[in-house]
Amino acid sequence: xxxLVQSGGEMREPGASLKVSxxxxxxxxxxxxxxxxxxxxxxxLEWMAWINPYNGNTDYARNFQGRVTVTTxxxxxxxxxxxxxxxxxxxxxxxxxxxxxxxxxxxxxxGQGTMVTVSS
Amino acid sequence: xxxxxxxxxxxSASVGDRVTITCRASQTIGSWLAWxxxxxxxxxxxxxxxxxxxxxxxxxxxxxxxxxxxxxxxxSSLQPDDxxxxxxxxxxxxxITFGQGTRLEIK
Numbered sequence: 735x736x737x738l739v740q741s742g743g744e745m746r747e748p749g750a751s752l753k754v755s756x757x758x759x760x761x762x763x764x765x766x767x768x769x770x771x772x773x774x775x776x777x778x779l780e781w782m783a784w785i786n787p788y789n790g791n792t793d794y795a796r797n798f799q800g801r802v803t804v805t806t807x808x809x810x811x812x813x814x815x816x817x818x819x820x821x822x823x824x825x826x827x828x829x830x831x832x833x834x835x836x837x838x839x840x841x842x843x844x845g846q847g848t849m850v851t852v853s854s
Numbered sequence: 855x856x857x858x859x860x861x862x863x864x865x866s867a868s869v870g871d872r873v874t875i876t877c878r879a880s881q882t883i884g885s886w887l888a889w890x891x892x893x894x895x896x897x898x899x900x901x902x903x904x905x906x907x908x909x910x911x912x913x914x915x916x917x918x919x920x921x922x923x924x925x926x927x928x929x930s931s932l933q934p935d936d937x938x939x940x941x942x943x944x945x946x947x948x949x950i951t952f953g954q955g956t957r958l959e960i961k
Contacts, residue, residue, distance in 0.1 A: 779952040795949050840888035844897035
């Protein structure tokens, strides 16, 4: 069964960093693009970044360039999203999702979400 | 960036009703549009891709239509399990963008 399983919730102080993992099972990570999406409390979905695990190509939304890095470890079939210089308004649920066809399509499998709380 | 605008923002309907949600793109996106359903505390679920293609396992009461800049999601006969928030998403031009969501409540 194809699924993405994300790491558990995290709490950080402002200015800190964190790394969220997204482990793929039931398929080979390199076959499909992975995106990361943020959802602030009570808000909609915001695309953050995507990565092509096959060649490592990435793209970032303007709002996250310089603070977010997405990577993959093909040996463990896992994608990662590293977030630096966290702010209070980064408090949100973060999702990874898999492209349906490989690249440039809709997203058919989503992780369960990782709640990140930024608080002092 | 392409702006996606959904209407209405909130919708209340009864079981058995026909429900329609509209999504408009700020520029043409062909048929490169997806619809997702999200329930509280859960990840989004893909319902429809390429504007009108039903994802495997999604009930046939859901349908999508449209192309260019105007799209609709229709639920032909609303069921109690259809509550939640619905989002459209364009994947024609990077960056991908989502509509702001339509919250569907069951009366």
